[in-house]
Amino acid sequence: MIKLVVTDLDGTFLNSKGSFDMELFNEVHEGMKRKGITFVACTGKQCERVEKLFGQHGRGVWILGDSAARIKKDGQVVREFSMEPALALQAIQEIQLFDSQMTIIVCASDAAYVHSSISDEMYDVVKGSYEQVIKTDSFAGISTSFIKITVFDTQGRCTALRKHVEHTMEGQIYIVDSEPRWLDITALHTHKGETVKTLQEMLGVTSRETMSFGDGENDVELMAVANYSFAVSNACENTKRAAQFITKSNDENGVLRTIQAIMDLQE
Structure with missing residues (x-):
């Protein structure tokens, strides 16, 4: 049944x-x-x-x-199920090292955060999946719990990005490229x-x-x-x-x- x-x-x-x-x-x-x-x-x-x-x-x-x-x-x-702040910030740094222009969405317990430099077009993409969105000049300034990190890449390189992040962080986080343009990072085993x-x-x-x-x-x-x-x-x-x-x-x-x-x- x-x-x-x-x-x-x-x-x-x-x-x-x-x-x-x-x-x-x-x-x-x-x-x-x-x-x-x-x-x-x-x-x-x-x-x-x-x-x-x-x-x-x-x-x-x-x-x-x-x-x-x-x-x-x-x-x-x-x-x-929150992430350790230090691991979350390290993951963000690895993403930016891969390509500083990728759209990063940091989901915290109070809202989803995007960088204040985000284009209007990408902001509209984010709003398709996130109701509460806040622009910030620095992800390090987020004061609530880090829940997950999402990346949207218009060039569809998320498999390559996953491999790049895993090179230094494998075994510390859960990471999956659900499709070529989307990648998610959460706490290990989440x-x-x-x-x-x-x-x-x-x-x-x-x-x-x-x-x-x-x-x-x-x-x-x-x-x-x-x-x-x-x-x-x-x-x-x-x-x-x-x-x-x-x-x-x-x-x-x-x-x-x-x-x-x-x-x-x-x-």
Whole structure:
């Protein structure tokens, strides 16, 4: 019996326009609540951005946001997995050594921070995933906890950047290039798989009672924590290999249609 459904957002639950079928979601989510199934959004997006995305329809939804470094539900922070400030600043320095013009987003417990020199175009890109954004002249001046570091590179060099940072920091941080233009750095062992395990323990749910959905490189661990793991058909090859099943694409409501079908089977 499925008790927990965990889905990535971008490229998985959200369509190529960055939105979703609200009417279908409401129908499916109401059915889930009647059956005692918990819905979880697990994403690189800032928790507050996810809250705005779901709006009034997100009540009862668990959010594992900021690359699963924060857990929120109904507006309340349940848990955060912060980075050591010295390691965070070292990682930022390594990124700047690779290319000082890359867009760096430092997610802290109060907001996402970008350098004050950011262009208007890149600022708009950041706002697509982060609701609360503050410009700063120095990341070293951030006074709240460092949650994660994200890089956006228009040239698509994040695999090379990952290798560069790993050269000096491997074994001290968790780093993943979810796609060529995006890279995330969090505390060691802080990723979607481990945070879902934490939530499973909190809710008393096993992997046998869990269903997961993903598409990117950062969803591979998500496939391992659910007996019923699905890669959408537009997923990368590594995620498809890690998943137990392949479902329809994000533009075909693959996640919601699959949840609906599984609930019908459980009848």
